[in-house]
Amino acid sequence: MVAVSLKNEQDPRFIVGISYPPGISKYPGLAEAMRAYSDKARATLDQALAKTDPAKQIGPYDLTLTYTLLADTPDMVAVSAGGAVFTGGAHGEPLVARFVWLPTQQRLLTASTPVPDPKGWVAISDYVREQLHAELSQRIDSDELPPAERAELMRTSGKMIDAGTKPSAEAFAMFEPVLAPEGGKLVGLKFVFPPYQVGPYVDGERMVEV
Numbered sequence: 001m002v003a004v005s006l007k008n009e010q011d012p013r014f015i016v017g018i019s020y021p022p023g024i025s026k027y028p029g030l031a032e033a034m035r036a037y038s039d040k041a042r043a044t045l046d047q048a049l050a051k052t053d054p055a056k057q058i059g060p061y062d063l064t065l066t067y068t069l070l071a072d073t074p075d076m077v078a079v080s081a082g083g084a085v086f087t088g089g090a091h092g093e094p095l096v097a098r099f100v101w102l103p104t105q106q107r108l109l110t111a112s113t114p115v116p117d118p119k120g121w122v123a124i125s126d127y128v129r130e131q132l133h134a135e136l137s138q139r140i141d142s143d144e145l146p147p148a149e150r151a152e153l154m155r156t157s158g159k160m161i162d163a164g165t166k167p168s169a170e171a172f173a174m175f176e177p178v179l180a181p182e183g184g185k186l187v188g189l190k191f192v193f194p195p196y197q198v199g200p201y202v203d204g205e206r207m208v209e210v
Contacts (some may be wrong), residue, residue, distance in 0.1 A: 011060070012060065013049060013054060013057060013060055013061065014045060014049060014060050014061045014062065014063070015060050015061075015062045015063070016042065016045070016062075016063045017063070017064050017065070018038050018063070018064075018065045018066075018067075019065075019066050019067065020034065020067045021067055021068065021069040021079065024067070024069070024079070027077055027101055027103060029101065029106055029107065029108070030077060030079065030099060030101035030108070033099055033101075033108060034067055034079065034081070034099060037081060037097050037099075038065060041063055041065055041083075041085055041095055042063060044063075044085050044087070044093065045061055045063045045085050045087065048061060048085075048087035048088075049061060049087075052087075052088075057088075058088065061085075061086055061087045061088070062084075062085070062086040062092065063083070063084075063085050063086075064083040064084055065081060065082075065083035065095055066081070066082055066083055067079050067080070067081050068080045068081075068082070070176055070177075071176075071177055071179055071184075073179070073184040074103065074104070075102065075103065075104060075184070076100065076101070076102060076103075076109070076177055076179070076184070076186065077100070077101040077103060078098070078099065078100045078101070078176055078177050079098070079099045079101075080097070080098055080099075080176065080192075081095060081096065081097040081098070081099070082095065082096060082205075083095040091201060094194055094195045094196075094201075094205075096174070096192065096194035096195070096205055097174065098174045098175060098176055098192055100175070100176070100177060109177075110169070110173070111169040111172050111173050111175060111189075112169040114186075114189065115169065115172075118167070118168075121167040121168055121169065121171075121172070122167040124167070124172065124191075124210055125165050125166065125167035125171070125172075126167075127208075127210060128165050128172075128191060128208045128210065129161060129162060129165050131208045132161045132165070132198055132206065132208060133158060133161060135206075136154065136157050136158065136161065136199075137154065140153055140154060140157075157199060157200075160197075160198055160199055160200070161198045161199070164193060164197040164198040165193075165198060172191050174191065174192040174193070174194070175189045175190060175191045175192060176189070176190040176192060176207075177189065177190075178190055178209060188209055188210055189209070189210055190207050190208070190209045190210075191207065191208050191209075191210065192205060192206075192207050193205065193206040193207070193208075
């Protein structure tokens with residue numbers, strides 16, 4: 001069984017805080033995937049520390065990562081990961097991930113499994129783009145920007161949305177299951193887009209339910 005548990009480390013040069021849902025080790029394959037993601041984040045921190053002269057480092061670097069159980073049914077277990085690796089600069093590198101585990105099949109569910117037909121991704125891409133463009137327009141309208149500034153922001157942000165939602169499983173690789181209130185049947189997918197994929201860092205994590 002893969003052991004994953006709360007992990008806190010503190011050193012004059014860095015702080016690490018990683019937390020896992022209680023009991024998640026009962027799904028060894030899922031726990032291994034989560035630990036691999038944590039190890040990758042820790043490697044980013046370690047590489048930055050190795051490249052930085054301790055005498056010139058301003059403040060400790062930081063790795064914060066929290067795993068949250070979203071769903072736990074006999075057929076499907078879903079976990080979200082969120083946090084950041086800060087190694088200097090204006091803000092940290094976002095850590096955003098989703099893990100959907102199928103206990104009966106002992107494997108992770110990928111986006112290509114529920115949507116095997118490429119035409120399906122065209123329909124999903126069109127719908128998600130429509131939702132994201134509508135949200136963008138509403139946000140910009142609420143700021144009451146001058147017409148020229150509004151048009152430019154719509155153009156640049158719209159290009160990011162279109163580039164980040166190409167009709168492919170790769171663009172929609174991160175998702176959460178939407179389960180029926182009763183019975184836990186899968187009724188939809190909530191696609192998750194980390195900062196920079198469909199908007200600037202300040203927009204944060206974006207989601208669209210399909």
